[in-house]
Amino acid sequence: MAAAAAPAELPGDSDAARETAGAAPPPVGPGPFHGPFHGACGAGRTGSDAAGRSASLQLANALSSPVLKARRGPGEEGGGGSAPTPCPYHSSPSLQAVVGVSADTAGALEGLIRGSWAPNATYALCRLGVPDALSTAPGSARSAAELAQELHCDAACLLRLLRLCAAYGLLQETEVAAAAAATAGSGATAAAAAATAGSGATAVAAGEAGEAPAAAAETGEAPPSPWQQARDRERAAAGAEPRGSPAAQPDRSGSSGAGSGSADLGARSGSGSASDAASCGVTSSAGSGLVSSGSGLALLSSGSLGTAVSGGEGGGSEVGVGVGGGDGAAGAKAQSPPPREALSRFHLTEMGAMLKSTHPSCMHWLALMLGLPGHYLSRGFLYDNVKEGRMGFEKAFGCDWYSYVAREPLEARAFDRAMTATATADAQLVAGAYDFGRHDVVMDAGGGHGLLLGAILHRHPGVRSGVVMELPGVVAAARRLGRKGLERLSYVEGDFFSPFPRAADCIVMRLVLHDWPDDKATQILRHAAAALAQSGQGGGGLHPGEEGKGEVGAEEQQEGQRGHGPEAAGPGGPGGPGAGPVGPRAGPVLVVVDAVLPELVGPGASPATVAQLEFDMGMMLMTTGRERSLSEWRALLRGGGFELQQVLHPGGGSKELSVLVAAPVGI
Numbered sequence: 042m043a044a045a046a047a048p049a050e051l052p053g054d055s056d057a058a059r060e061t062a063g064a065a066p067p068p069v070g071p072g073p074f075h076g077p078f079h080g081a082c083g084a085g086r087t088g089s090d091a092a093g094r095s096a097s098l099q100l101a102n103a104l105s106s107p108v109l110k111a112r113r114g115p116g117e118e119g120g121g122g123s124a125p126t127p128c129p130y131h132s133s134p135s136l137q138a139v140v141g142v143s144a145d146t147a148g149a150l151e152g153l154i155r156g157s158w159a160p161n162a163t164y165a166l167c168r169l170g171v172p173d174a175l176s177t178a179p180g181s182a183r184s185a186a187e188l189a190q191e192l193h194c195d196a197a198c199l200l201r202l203l204r205l206c207a208a209y210g211l212l213q214e215t216e217v218a219a220a221a222a223a224t225a226g227s228g229a230t231a232a233a234a235a236a237t238a239g240s241g242a243t244a245v246a247a248g249e250a251g252e253a254p255a256a257a258a259e260t261g262e263a264p265p266s267p268w269q270q271a272r273d274r275e276r277a278a279a280g281a282e283p284r285g286s287p288a289a290q291p292d293r294s295g296s297s298g299a300g301s302g303s304a305d306l307g308a309r310s311g312s313g314s315a316s317d318a319a320s321c322g323v324t325s326s327a328g329s330g331l332v333s334s335g336s337g338l339a340l341l342s343s344g345s346l347g348t349a350v351s352g353g354e355g356g357g358s359e360v361g362v363g364v365g366g367g368d369g370a371a372g373a374k375a376q377s378p379p380p381r382e383a384l385s386r387f388h389l390t391e392m393g394a395m396l397k398s399t400h401p402s403c404m405h406w407l408a409l410m411l412g413l414p415g416h417y418l419s420r421g422f423l424y425d426n427v428k429e430g431r432m433g434f435e436k437a438f439g440c441d442w443y444s445y446v447a448r449e450p451l452e453a454r455a456f457d458r459a460m461t462a463t464a465t466a467d468a469q470l471v472a473g474a475y476d477f478g479r480h481d482v483v484m485d486a487g488g489g490h491g492l493l494l495g496a497i498l499h500r501h502p503g504v505r506s507g508v509v510m511e512l513p514g515v516v517a518a519a520r521r522l523g524r525k526g527l528e529r530l531s532y533v534e535g536d537f538f539s540p541f542p543r544a545a546d547c548i549v550m551r552l553v554l555h556d557w558p559d560d561k562a563t564q565i566l567r568h569a570a571a572a573l574a575q576s577g578q579g580g581g582g583l584h585p586g587e588e589g590k591g592e593v594g595a596e597e598q599q600e601g602q603r604g605h606g607p608e609a610a611g612p613g614g615p616g617g618p619g620a621g622p623v624g625p626r627a628g629p630v631l632v633v634v635d636a637v638l639p640e641l642v643g644p645g646a647s648p649a650t651v652a653q654l655e656f657d658m659g660m661m662l663m664t665t666g667r668e669r670s671l672s673e674w675r676a677l678l679r680g681g682g683f684e685l686q687q688v689l690h691p692g693g694g695s696k697e698l699s700v701l702v703a704a705p706v707g708i
């Protein structure tokens with residue numbers, strides 16, 4: 042009882058305590074796992090010397106080895122017939138871990154446990170505004186320091202985030218000095234600066250000039266800095282061109298940040314003379330907070346004196362640029378090289394550009410949604426969720442997800458637009474997977490901003506009209522987004538837990554049913570079945586008394602915002618693949634677009650399955666919803682009045698959604 046009442050003890054605590062209590066003395070000497078096996082298990086215990094203990098550990102190592110055990114064969118354990126002497130090391134959990142766990146498996150498990158920082162990193166990147174502050178043009182790359190100043194954040198920390206994001210493929214890192222070197226040779230300012238600095242000044246930034254060590258020796262330039270040398274070695278190991286070779290030089294055509302045809306930091310100053318950087322008296326606060334910027338470098342180029350740029354809020358950083366600083370203090374300051382955040386520049390890759398807030402993919406919003414507290418913090422409540430069987434989100438925030446977004450405008454906006462982002466990837470696939478053109482009225486229930494329905498209408502001219510049924514707030518947002526070119530699309534306010542306000546002969550639900558547990562999903566399905574039945578009775582219009590309620594007319598769509606509305610669905614419109622002459626009308630159907638989990642899961646599951654199962658955790662935490670296997674879908678649909686007819690796999694998308702086509706039973 043007492044033990045059970047000790048809440049602070051986590052599973053494994055008591056094991057750890059036992060291990061500590063019975064722990065073997067620490068190994069002495071060169072360590073137990075070096076050198077050949079020799080001696081017997083008890084040998085180390087009879088002697089008190091370090092060598093004995095070491096031998097004992099070696100023995101423990103050997104005895105614990107599954108390979109040796111297998112070689113010895115049964116009955117040989119302990120050797121010689123006498124009872125084996127218990128070895129304290131043999132039973133040590135630490136030693137067992139070392140000898141009994143494969144490094145590959147342990148490494149894979151560690152990787153799994155640590156997971157990826159990508160959601161946090163992309164969220165931070167977007168929230169800081171980095172994608173919007175960068176472009177894809179290599180020539181307009183900007184230093185971390187410059188970005189930090191503009192975005193009011195810490196330059197050194199930002200640099201580290203940017204480098205991680207570069208490794209994810211979102212950014213490309215280049216060097217300001219390498220670009221600068223391209224122009225420094227002929228730069229009048231460089232020469233003037235070098236002359237002003239006087240001989241004997243230390244060339245602090247020449248290591249950034251973009252030369253390999255050998256080339257530097259030939260030209261008499263200062264050797265590369267240690268971190269630069271380390272990177273050169275990394276590059277050489279990776280088979281890349283060494284720095285300074287033409288292939289390793291960044292695109293110089295647009296090195297605007299450094300200023301064209303002028304001198305820059307790290308310029309080649311010639312043997313024994315001061316580098317431009319040294320002569321410019323670059324200063325650094327406590328050696329860490331220096332901020333340089335494209336504009337700062339431009340000032341260098343134009344020979345401005347005494348330019349000081351203060352860093353952002355947290356950085357406490359500054360750059361002091363003083364061409365012609367001949368005094369001893371300036372020379373001493375110039376000894377410390379400019380920090381990397383002033384030298385490393387970044388531009389967006391094509392993938393990174395999708396994180397701009399203006400990009401039509403809306404990935405910016407997906408990154409925000411996944412990093413904002415609603416999504417990110419609720420993950421920390423997974424244990425509680427499983428332990429108590431109650432939505433972790435509710436435990437974390439005291440309400441359900443939809444109540445939460447109703448009071449958190451940023452999360453609401455991020456959520457709605459993130460839905461559009463994921464719909465963008467699926468819209469074309471889904472529109473082409475099923476012949477919607479055989480239906481008269483297609484309704485997307487819980488259809489968000491209407492991007493999927495827009496793609497369907499665009500691709501299937503045979504559909505007379507499409508209607509998105511959504512919550513009032515979403516319909517209002519959709520009004521602002523516009524639907525230019527899709528006059529057949531309308532929006533209607535509705536609640537799918539009540540009778541649908543309109544009838545339709547095809548009802549689509551993408552990522553709707555997975556939001557809800559079976560009993561709620563069954564309610565939605567029954568209302569959908571009723572709306573389909575209504576269409577069969579000529580009830581394609583509004584229900585009595587519903588005329589005009591919440592309907593968004595074309596005249597209300599004036600505030601078009603490019604890129605987000607259904608017209609952004611992309612190619613594949615009328616005349617595209619899948620479009621064709623209007624054929625015979627089909628019977629009423631429900632088209633569910635959702636994940637289908639495998640019935641059994643084990644090692645080797647596809648990345649899509651892993652993504653689906655991870656999504657399932659999100660559903661459990663935030664919505665009480667769930668992903669379902671095919672047998673679960675079939676049962677759910679049957680309970681809601683449908684018979685599953687077809688399962689289509691259009692492929693693609695991050696978690697490979699399936700298209701389930703079901704017919705209402707008894708219509």
Ligand SMILES: C[S@@+](CC[C@H](N)C(=O)[O-])C[C@H]1O[C@@H](n2cnc3c(N)ncnc32)[C@H](O)[C@@H]1O
Nearest residue numbers: 460464487488489511512515535536537551552
């Ligand atoms: C996970 S989102 C999917 C949105 C869209 N179908 C898509 O694929 O992008 C679920 C949608 O259901 C809507 N929704 C939630 N509760 C609803 C209700 N009671 N009636 C109608 N729509 C609702 C939400 O506003 C949200 O847009």
